[in-house]
Amino acid sequence: MKLKALGLFFGIAFLFGCSPKPPQANTALSLKQVMEWVIDPNADVVWDSVKSISNIKGTTEIYPRTDAQWEAVRNSAATLVEAGNLLMIEGRAKEGDQWIEYSKRLSRTAEIALKAAQDKNKDALFDAGGKIYNACKACHDKYADFDK
Ligand code: HEC
Numbered sequence: 001m002k003l004k005a006l007g008l009f010f011g012i013a014f015l016f017g018c019s020p021k022p023p024q025a026n027t028a029l030s031l032k033q034v035m036e037w038v039i040d041p042n043a044d045v046v047w048d049s050v051k052s053i054s055n056i057k058g059t060t061e062i063y064p065r066t067d068a069q070w071e072a073v074r075n076s077a078a079t080l081v082e083a084g085n086l087l088m089i090e091g092r093a094k095e096g097d098q099w100i101e102y103s104k105r106l107s108r109t110a111e112i113a114l115k116a117a118q119d120k121n122k123d124a125l126f127d128a129g130g131k132i133y134n135a136c137k138a139c140h141d142k143y144a145d146f147d148k
Pocket of ligand 1: 031032035102140
């Protein structure tokens with residue numbers, strides 16, 4: 001009987017929408033700081049992880065080889081997945097549906113890099129780097145005044 005009454009109470013509470021408000025996120029970092037201190041350094045880890053360097057002695061292929069190196073890339077890719085969420089929080093998100101789209105695109109492309117790092121697949125990691133770059137660029141073209 002008591003349980004039924006409680007159920008009824010929550011049912012009514014739900015109907016009238018008295019659900020708790022989402023907690024206020026900390027936006028002490030400006031958008032530019034999130035870009036320069038959180039997103040950019042982690043994107044660099046992903047982009048620098050697979051490349052080839054040519055000089056007079058020949059070509060050197062750079063890619064993660066040890067478990068620790070793969071984990072470092074994985075961690076940065078994971079940070080970029082979450083960074084997409086950071087861009088969508090209230091107080092940081094800019095106007096327009098496209099902002100949300102571009103933020104999600106960053107998370108989505110970073111997820112591909114994350115999977116590649118988990119699979120230790122350097123070719124997939126390289127391709128994912130390109131996809132991440134295009135995600136950055138798409139948003140900058142629309143919302144920032146550089147990169148044009
Ligand atoms: C959802 C939109 C969005 C995405 C996605 C995004 N950026 Fe940005 N970024 C911006 C905006 C807007 C600014 C300008 C911020 C300002 O100046 O206040 C900016 C600024 C920057 C800056 C500072 C540049 C400068 O000279 O002021 C860097 C660096 C940067 N972004 C890197 C990146 C990288 C790397 C990625 C992808 C891994 C990325 N951003 C993804 C919107 C985005």
